[in-house]
C-alpha cells in the first residue's frame with residue numbers, strides 16, 4: 001500500500017486523537033485498505049500518538065472478508081508476528097467497502113446517539129447525507145454484523161447507538177470533509193464548559209491520598225449541571241464508560257458525605273467537582289472528561305438509553321478488553 005496514504009492517515013489520526021471531543025484515550029480507530037491488506041490502529045494504542053510511534057498493524061483483508069462472507073467470527077490476530085494486535089474493531093473496518101475508515105467516540109455524536117429517540121433527532125440534522133443508524137451491539141464481531149445490514153443503502157456515515165461515529169471515504173481528504181460536516185451538524189451550543197473544582201474540594205483532596213483530581217477540568221462540569229448529572233449517571237451510556245469507570249459513578253451532595261475510601265472509580269461532589277480513585281488509569285480521566293463534555297451538550301428534555309446489565313457484563317468479562325485495560329495501566 002502507498003506509504004503516502006499511510007502518512008496522511010497518521011496525520012489525520014494524530015489530529016483527531018488529540019481532540020477530546022472526538023476521541024478519549026485508546027478509543028476510536030482509523031484504517032486504510034486495499035483488496036489484500038487492512039492497516040488499522042492496534043489495540044490499546046492511542047490515535048494521538050500516530051506521528052510519534054508505530055500505532056498501526058497490517059491485517060489480512062482477504063481472510064477477514066472471506067470470514068465475513070461465511071458469517072464466521074475468526075480470531076483475526078491469529079497469524080500476527082509482532083507484539084501489536086489489531087483493534088477490537090478490526091472486522092468492523094474490514095466490512096466497510098471504502099478505502100479510508102475513521103471511527104471516533106465523538107461527544108457531539110454521542111449527545112444524540114445516547115438518546116431514546118436518536119433516529120428522529122439525527123434525521124433532521126443529517127438530512128441529505130448518506131447515513132445509517134446502527135443499533136447498539138458489543139464492539140467487534142456483533143457490531144460488524146449489525147453494520148453489515150446497512151450496507152445495501154451504501155452509507156458513508158454511520159451513527160453507532162450508545163457508542164460513536166464512523167465516516168468512510170476513498171481518500172483521507174474525503175473522510176476529513178465528511179467528518180467536519182457531520183460534526184458541524186451535530187454540535188449543540190455547549191453551556192457551562194470547563195468548570196474548575198472548588199477550593200474546598202482542592203484542600204479536601206490534599207489530605208485524602210486515596211483520591212485525586214482528574215487531569216482535565218472539563219470533568220468538573222458534571223458537578224455543576226444540576227439534574228442533568230442524575231440522568232447522565234443513572235446508567236452506563238457507552239462501552240468505554242463501563243470499561244474505565246465501572247458500573248456506577250458515585251454522587252454525593254457535599255464534602256462531608258465523601259467516604260474515606262472511594263467506593264467507585266469516579267465520585268461527583270455536587271457544586272464542588274469530580275474526584276477519581278488515586279489508582280485510576282488515564283482511561284478513567286479520559287472518560288470523566290467525556291462525560292463532562294457531554295453534560296454541556298445535552299438538554300433537559302433529552303431522555304437517555306443506557307446499556308443493559310447483560311450488555312455491561314459482556315464488556316467487563318471480555319479478554320480483548322482486559323488486554324486494552326492492561327495496556328492503559330502501564331501508562
Ligand SMILES: [Zn+2]
Pocket residue numbers: 027028089103104105139163164
Ligand atoms: Zn468504538
